[in-house]
Amino acid sequence: MAALHRAVELADRGAGTVLPNPVVGCVLLDPDGRTVGEGWHQRAGGPHAEVVALAAAGEAARGATAVVTLEPCNHTGRTGPCRQALLDAGVTRVLVAVRDPWPTAGGGIAALRAAGVTVLDLPELAAGGDPAAVSVVSAAEEVNRVWLAAVRRGRPWVTLKAGITLDGRVAAADGTSRWITSPPSRADVHVLRAAVDTIMAGVGTVLADDPLLTVRDDAGRPSVRQPLRVVVDSTGRTPAAARVRDTGESAAGAATWIATAQEVGAGADGRVDLVGLLTELGRRDRRHVLLEGGPTLAAAALDAGLVDEMWLYVAPIALGAGPSVLQGGRVGTLTQAHRGELIDVARFGPDVRLRYRFETTSLGDPVGPPGPGVSDSMI
Template sequence: MSAVAGPEEVAAMRRAVELAALGLPTASPNPVVGCVLLAPDGTTVGEGWHERPGGPHAEVAALRDAGERARGATAVVTLEPCRHTGRTGPCTTALLEAGVRRVVYAVPDPSAVAGGGGALLRAAGVEVEEGLLRDEAEAGNARWLFAARHSRPRVTWKYAATLDGRVAAADGTSRWITSPEARLDVHRLRAEHDAVVAGVGTVLADDAHLAVRLDEPVARQPLRVVVDSSGRTPAGARVRDDAAPTWVATAAEVGTGPDGRVDLEALLRILVDRGVLTAFVEGGPTLASALLRAGLVDRVVAYVAPALLGAGPAAVADLGVTTIADARRLTVTDLRSVGPDIRITLEPKEG
């Protein structure tokens, strides 16, 4: 039976969580992981984090930092050491060959191919402790963990509407419902995601560009995805320019769902296989409704302008709700002013 984690290991795990965060700008689509090696007297002898796909995993980086001092040490790591060979070898093998005597990890690896490293190490005679500061480590690795557990990206649906819920006027005009400050905020949110998704209707109506436009440099442009069942996106559409990579996802390529349009679940599986961990949906009412009805929206960001139209399309199309008792309820997680507008962030209530 393994010993309970001591104060040195708790402090080391907090440091490992800090180290893991250093990989946030560059590690995707891999998880962010930090590792600290402790000598038997509790002093730190090695540190490491995963910087980029194909680069050393956090455990290997820490072992290299420690050198011979790794023998007999305790490895404190934010994610269960992997047991598979990908671009690099298994971390379990590296830890065993280095002579590490104890491993303390925060979060079990949920992936079928890499999980189970703790059991492998335990079978080899290494003391293993699981769950130390799990909540803190999970929060820092939320993007990857969600995708690994659900086999799809975490989906945020964003829309901008008037106070009476209109996303365009009766004549179809929608530029601009919200303020320049709100539109700049949207670009910042786009930059935080791996993909920006819109329906072909939005592209045809607005010639939407979907790329990130900020004054400061952008580390990388997200993939632009147009959900276009029959391939109607014009060759000259702005979304096809070279400002960012673009995928026009057709039913012929992705497959069709029950409604005869692009299978959205299949689309999201393809995206996660392409390394997309988070998707920012800016599609119109039709795409939003389809995602909501399929239970594929994990967060909603609504920009509400202090304006009234009285007519025009609503933010979302038919959800199949016919009585107030069946309303889709959400929980507000953040509320703030952006210029003259209000930004509300919500998550669907479970069940």
């Protein structure tokens, strides 16, 4: 299974550049098990991983085994079907780590088998308890988690990001928050921003901080590719001069959507229906939302079962007062607490980045009635 783990490594190179498409890696092995070609999907509209690997292999692809992280596509979009490319190249065996859940592109396994190609469907082996299959299927699912979750659920993967103090504050009592975290942490945030296709913030954050919400380099220059900026603004309070509305040179043409309750729909509290908003983003082919603030919006998304991952940049300072990373949530007792799984710990300068994974729901069912003192100032 070493070739499949290598294919997963290759797939990961496309993270952040292929959206709204999946990341995919492919390794071609000759009959003696030697690698004759490798490839990964590098950008939406570009050659798929199988086509890149086949080009690298040339004639050595005839009689080879293709090891792929995702079922070869079976349709013609901006590129032709990878199923046909494999057949034309003379590949005789294919190992598939994950089946394609998108009905439009699915069916590659069946089509290859119908054409006489031997296909090893690893999810079948994993379902039977084969430990090696379970390992590679899990790795292939993880590297492609954003796209797979978005397609299966009909809404984007949501990453909640916050820079906090040791006591969980995102600002001081007087509202100052620049800068809680260090330059290395802020640089890593821009790496994260570059890997998503949507950045979301509440109108309270826009009113308090007037953020630009763009991807920038260390010198402050905007990147060529910019995510869609979404402001969750129930009543349309975003100022006309707000920097998040800037689509000029300083924002590299980044687009902005001011999402109001009138346009998206409102929940029982009269605020923007977050489930409806994410569903609409899914319809617009948005796969990965980075939720940047504020505390009320973050708590509402967590309560609605919409947060898949939480990235916390913890600075070695304590305030003792000021707004917390989550405010106005619905959890009223410990048994209702949202429990995450620690995925990764990394250090950036004096700060520590903690990554947690959460179990989410497709419908965003709330955990209970609103708690006392819920404010709508952030949404």
